[in-house]
Amino acid sequence: MTTNDKEPVLVSGPRPGVRLITLNRPHRLNAITVPLVEGLHAALDRVDHDLDARVIVLTGARRGFCAGFDLKDGWDGAGTDSAEERYRGQQRLASLVTRLREAPVPVVAAVNGPAAGGGFGLALAADIRLAATTASFLVANARLGLSAGEMGISYLLPRLVGEGRAAEMMYTGRAVDAAEALGWGLANHVVAPHAVLDATLDLAAQITANAPFGVRLSKEMLRLGSDAPSLEQALVLENRTQVLAGYNHDLTTAIHAFRAGQPSRFG
Known part of the structure; x- marks a missing residue:
């Protein structure tokens, strides 16, 4: 798939009834910026009004799913914005999780690489996750001096893997690879990197075959x-x-x- 680097989020229709939403900042492992947040909201708006959409597939361009908030090109913790302004920004970011969970059609994540921090939250918000063997899952904020609970992680993660495993990920900040994620029930399937998107589209086609x-x-x-x-x-x-x-x-x-x-x- 080709990418347009000027657009942080792309929407396409690779198969009937399937809408592919691609996070498109591959040079930064699709890390989160304000334009990406707004682009993902716009993509979900578009799909919400698409009467032919029956499954959403969420993935990242090239070798990463989403590396979390961009610490290089995004906010660095400094600045003069108020606590209220930061809180509104955090709400806007976190509302993406609610939108994916409450989307009227199933959401399947093709986790083709690292899913860290907010990117991990986006992966958790999907109904089903397929992971490449090169994928990893990481609660990044545990190592940044912030709370490990954001983007619904404190709610969704223990429901998927149990409280003990969730605590381990949230307190240590260690990465969980694809094989371990499969054993924990964090990933539904693990496939080769070159096949993860096609495998996800095949699963989506099984869903679109139903009423x-x-x-x-x-x-x-x-x-x-x-x-x-x-x-x-x-x-x-x-x-x-x-x-x-x-x-x-x-x-x-x-x-x-x-x-x-x-x-x-x-x-």
């Missing part, structure tokens, strides 16, 4: 169900959602295809 309304409801239920205070409340949400889904024509399509011995084809 779009059902997939959207499934994502919503997974997000809400994981935080449901009880099984009973999760079942109430599931039951209502299932009845709602049953009124969609996709169920009739699937039943007719099953009875005919044919695969379901959804529009």
Whole structure:
């Protein structure tokens, strides 16, 4: 894939229903700057209004996923901006995690290299993660004199790997490689670097083969169900959602295809 270095975030449609969002600062391992934050917000705005979008694939250009906040070209800790201004900037950055989690379609991350700091937070915000063998995951702020909890890491990481492993990553700041990430459940699959994007697009195609309304409801239920205070409340949400889904024509399509011995084809 070619990149346009003037655009910090690119959006493309490599396969039907799939929208590929690429963080595009390869010379800095796609590290975060204000223009990149705003570019990613704009990309998500674009996909949110794209009625044909059924899966988002998030990746980084070339050999990195996202190296966290750019300490060379970004903010260096100095300056005259107020605490309120910095807080607003932090909120704008962190809201990307909420947007990815609440996107109406599944988000699959192709982690093609280092995912550090805020970049790790972006990877955690995805529903599914495929990692290249060269990928690594790092809570960078542990070594920068800042809190290790940002970009949803303190919330999302222990839910994926358990509190003990999350504590190890957050307190030590050590990098977790792809093999260890797979064993911890942080990565769904690990593949060769040259194949990670194609493997992610193949997985996305498996999702787009299913009924779009059902997939959207499934994502919503997974997000809400994981935080449901009880099984009973999760079942109430599931039951209502299932009845709602049953009124969609996709169920009739699937039943007719099953009875005919044919695969379901959804529009």
